[in-house]
Amino acid sequence: xxxxxxxxxxxxxxxxxxxxxxxxxxxxxxxxxxxxxxxxxxxxxxxxxxxxxxxxxxxxxxxxxxxxxxxxxxxxxxxxxxxxxxxxxxxxxxxxxxxxxxxxxxxxxxxxxxxxxxxxxxxxxxxxxxxxxxxxxxxxxxxxxxxxxxxxxxxxxxxxxxxxxxxxxxxxxxxxxxxxxxxxxxxxxxxxxxxxxxxxxxxxxxxxxxxxxxxxxxxxxxxxxxxxxxxxxxxxxxxxxxxxxxxxxxxxxxxxxxxxxxxxxxxxxxxxxxxxxxxxxxxxxxxxxxxxxxxxxxxxxxxxxxxxxxxxxxxxxxxxxxxxxxxxxxxxxxxxxxxxxxxx
Amino acid sequence: xxxxxxxxxxxxxxxxxxxxxxxxxxxxxxxxxxxxxxxxxxxxxxxxxxxxxxxxxxxxxxxxxxxxxxxxxxxxxxxxxxxxxxxxxxxxxxxxxxxxxxxxxxxxxxxxxxxxxxxxxxxxxxxxxxxxxxxxxxxxxxxxxxxxxxxxxxxxxxxxxxxxxxxxxxxxxxxxxxxxxxxxxxxxxxxxxxxxxxxxxxxxxxxxxxxxxxxxxxxxxxxxxxxxxxxxxxxxxxxxxxxxxxxxxxxxxxxxxxxxxxxxxxxxxxxxxxxxxxxxxxxxxxxxxxxxxxxxxxxxxxxxxxxxxxxxxxxxxxxxxxxxxxxxxxxxxxxxxxxxxxxxxxxxxxxx
Numbered sequence: 001x002x003x004x005x006x007x008x009x010x011x012x013x014x015x016x017x018x019x020x021x022x023x024x025x026x027x028x029x030x031x032x033x034x035x036x037x038x039x040x041x042x043x044x045x046x047x048x049x050x051x052x053x054x055x056x057x058x059x060x061x062x063x064x065x066x067x068x069x070x071x072x073x074x075x076x077x078x079x080x081x082x083x084x085x086x087x088x089x090x091x092x093x094x095x096x097x098x099x100x101x102x103x104x105x106x107x108x109x110x111x112x113x114x115x116x117x118x119x120x121x122x123x124x125x126x127x128x129x130x131x132x133x134x135x136x137x138x139x140x141x142x143x144x145x146x147x148x149x150x151x152x153x154x155x156x157x158x159x160x161x162x163x164x165x166x167x168x169x170x171x172x173x174x175x176x177x178x179x180x181x182x183x184x185x186x187x188x189x190x191x192x193x194x195x196x197x198x199x200x201x202x203x204x205x206x207x208x209x210x211x212x213x214x215x216x217x218x219x220x221x222x223x224x225x226x227x228x229x230x231x232x233x234x235x236x237x238x239x240x241x242x243x244x245x246x247x248x249x250x251x252x253x254x255x256x257x258x259x260x261x262x263x264x265x266x267x268x269x270x271x272x273x274x275x276x277x278x279x280x281x282x283x284x285x286x287x288x289x290x291x292x293x294x295x296x297x298x299x300x301x302x303x304x305x306x307x308x309x310x311x312x313x314x315x316x317x318x319x320x321x322x323x324x325x326x327x328x329x330x331x332x333x334x335x336x337x338x339x340x341x342x343x344x
Numbered sequence: 345x346x347x348x349x350x351x352x353x354x355x356x357x358x359x360x361x362x363x364x365x366x367x368x369x370x371x372x373x374x375x376x377x378x379x380x381x382x383x384x385x386x387x388x389x390x391x392x393x394x395x396x397x398x399x400x401x402x403x404x405x406x407x408x409x410x411x412x413x414x415x416x417x418x419x420x421x422x423x424x425x426x427x428x429x430x431x432x433x434x435x436x437x438x439x440x441x442x443x444x445x446x447x448x449x450x451x452x453x454x455x456x457x458x459x460x461x462x463x464x465x466x467x468x469x470x471x472x473x474x475x476x477x478x479x480x481x482x483x484x485x486x487x488x489x490x491x492x493x494x495x496x497x498x499x500x501x502x503x504x505x506x507x508x509x510x511x512x513x514x515x516x517x518x519x520x521x522x523x524x525x526x527x528x529x530x531x532x533x534x535x536x537x538x539x540x541x542x543x544x545x546x547x548x549x550x551x552x553x554x555x556x557x558x559x560x561x562x563x564x565x566x567x568x569x570x571x572x573x574x575x576x577x578x579x580x581x582x583x584x585x586x587x588x589x590x591x592x593x594x595x596x597x598x599x600x601x602x603x604x605x606x607x608x609x610x611x612x613x614x615x616x617x618x619x620x621x622x623x624x625x626x627x628x629x630x631x632x633x634x635x636x637x638x639x640x641x642x643x644x645x646x647x648x649x650x651x652x653x654x655x656x657x658x659x660x661x662x663x664x665x666x667x668x669x670x671x672x673x674x675x676x677x678x679x680x681x682x683x684x685x686x687x688x689x690x691x692x693x694x695x696x
Contacts, residue, residue, distance in 0.1 A: 097516065149686055160512040164452075164689040167519045171622070172682030178675040179665070272523060321534055325527040332524030336497075339517050340504040 017292035020285045024299040028076070031303060035072050035310040036064065070205050075309045075323065076302040077211050078264035079274055080219065083301020086275020087282070087294055088222055088257035091229045092250050095159035096280075096342055097335065100261035101272025102163065104170030108142025109135035109265040111173050114180060128206045132214055132263040139262035143254065145169060207267045214263035218256045219298065225253060226290035233288065271324040273331025274301050280338070304330070370635055371642035378649035382431065385656040389427040390419055393663060429553035430659045430673075431652040433618050436565050436610035438651025439572050441625020442632065442643055446579040447603045451630070451688055452511040455491075455611040456622025459521035463494020464615035469529035473536040480616075481560050488612030495608065497521055550618050550659050551670055561613050568609045569648055575602055576640040583640065621674040623681025624651055630688070
């Protein structure tokens with residue numbers, strides 16, 4: 001989908017985009033403060049500041065540093081990763097409805113993580129740093145599978161066939177996962193059930209550390225490729241004519257997108273729709289140019305997940321609603337709306 | 345949705361004319377053979393389980409029931425309702441799928457893919473949360489309403505779009521709606537702490553089927569399947585295309601309305617008893633069409649028999665995989681159904 005060129009100078013548009021990004025950053029900070037305050041024990045803003053600078057009571061420190069902060073940081077990171085992953089997929093496949101969840105990439109990553117966890121006696125014994133790696137392997141295999149199934153000679157990949165294949169593969173993976181999980185003992189089963197619903201379970205600094213390198217490497221890489229993605233958006237022939245090595249660039253970008261999606265699935269289970277909604281809203285706010293669109297998607301994704309996580313924790317205290325459910329309730333209607341708007 | 349897909353390569357020049365054949369003999373054979381196989385499947389299913397029971401004991405349990413014998417109790421109260429539930433659900437879902445595929449000429453139509461099952465499931469979640477202890481009769485009614493709402497939304501989204509109701513669009517809308525509704529149901533389950541009651545429904549298990557459920561459900565299902573058989577000639581006409589059907593003097597609107605009602609009753613009743621089992625309505629009608637040709641007078645009864653066979657077989661497999669634990673039958677059938685779906689999504693020529 002190429003939006004119509006607005007008759008505005010490049011400069012004005014960049015200023016506008018930067019303004020939007022600034023507003024988003026402010027919103028994230030506000031959400032951060034609300035989120036830190038959400039939970040069984042309330043902290044006043046002053047106490048919060050004190051604790052952040054190491055002047056709080058021991059109990060406050062424990063709550064903030066051991067429970068809430070890692071979780072918040074993780075939700076920001078996975079929101080960023082999923083949204084950027086979706087943005088790249090939409091760009092590469094030139095398909096408005098692409099998203100790592102809908103395409104079954106998340107399910108593939110999840111299946112591998114499941115297998116890894118089932119080999120360890122407890123869920124906490126599994127090696128945390130292996131999780132994203134294993135998830136990536138699963139996601140990459142799934143992506144390859146979907147790609148080869150949707151590929152036809154003389155036609156290449158048709159966007160709609162790609163989506164259909166993804167939906168089917170995701171259904172198959174989920175079914176396989178259900179069959180496998182029943183072999184687990186009840187504790188693990190409970191864990192897997194909530195994990196599948198998309199609850200952020202890796203809530204300690206270990207997980208932040210295991211996720212961070214992926215994001216720190218892949219996110220700048222994708223943003224660095226923004227110009228290439230703009231060119232790819234013009235269509236295969238035009239891009240080739242402009243001197244881009246289309247298939248190679250597509251492959252690299254997809255690998256990056258799969259990596260981003262997989263690493264976040266490893267710690268959050270199946271949160272869908274972030275990769276769909278984030279890029280769309282970003283395009284509406286700052287236009288289709290990837291230099292602005294990618295950072296904006298990242299921020300919107302982060303905002304969406306932190307908000308969903310906070311809502312999920314606030315509604316049902318002391319128990320919580322898995323973040324994935326909250327995101328789906330927001331995201332699915334939007335997907336339906338998009339579906340009704342796009343042409344075949 | 346043109347029937348005559350323009351053949352691209354020259355190799356297709358000697359392509360067969362449109363296959364509008366019907367094979368009554370094959371169909372009769374399937375009906376008889378299928379019923380025998382089904383009887384066998386039921387017998388195996390009843391005698392096999394955590395406690396192995398001889399078939400002779402099964403026989404006496406059914407025909408000379410003695411409440412003092414444990415085995416008789418097991419068979420009467422657990423296994424018989426379970427397997428009969430499987431028969432009913434399999435037949436219902438397959439017939440619903442056949443009607444949908446015939447009416448819409450959409451090869452990917454299936455109540456599971458089109459939001460009908462998840463709509464019914466959501467209605468059940470709401471019932472459990474807000475009206476605990478509703479009698480089963482009302483549960484069936486509400487799940488029927490939910491099925492209708494789900495179908496309405498998916499159809500609505502599909503038809504609003506420019507370019508109309510393509511198969512792919514329907515599947516995507518169905519997938520998104522299912523995601524939304526199952527998220528909402530899970531949310532409700534967590535909020536009202538009714539996860540336990542719902543889990544059984546969502547796992548697509550036949551394990552908890554009770555006699556009274558079968559009693560309430562069977563008149564609906566039998567009436568709907570008979571209705572489908574009465575409608576079958578009109579559905580065959582519709583499957584040739586709406587214009588042709590109109591030209592032959594059919595009142596297509598009326599037929600579609602009746603067909604849709606039947607589909608909703610069948611899907612709603614099935615979900616109320618076993619939860620969301622997908623893919624039965626997708627696979628079976630295709631298989632049946634391949635075997636017996638294009639006449640829905642044969643397709644519908646044969647689909648019913650084969651669908652029952654698939655679910656009973658799937659349930660048996662689900663119990664054998666990991667005893668004494670149960671594997672949800674929906675997951676087993678999905679594992680068979682997904683490759684089939686992928687194959688259909690790749691195929692371009694449609695023979696509906």
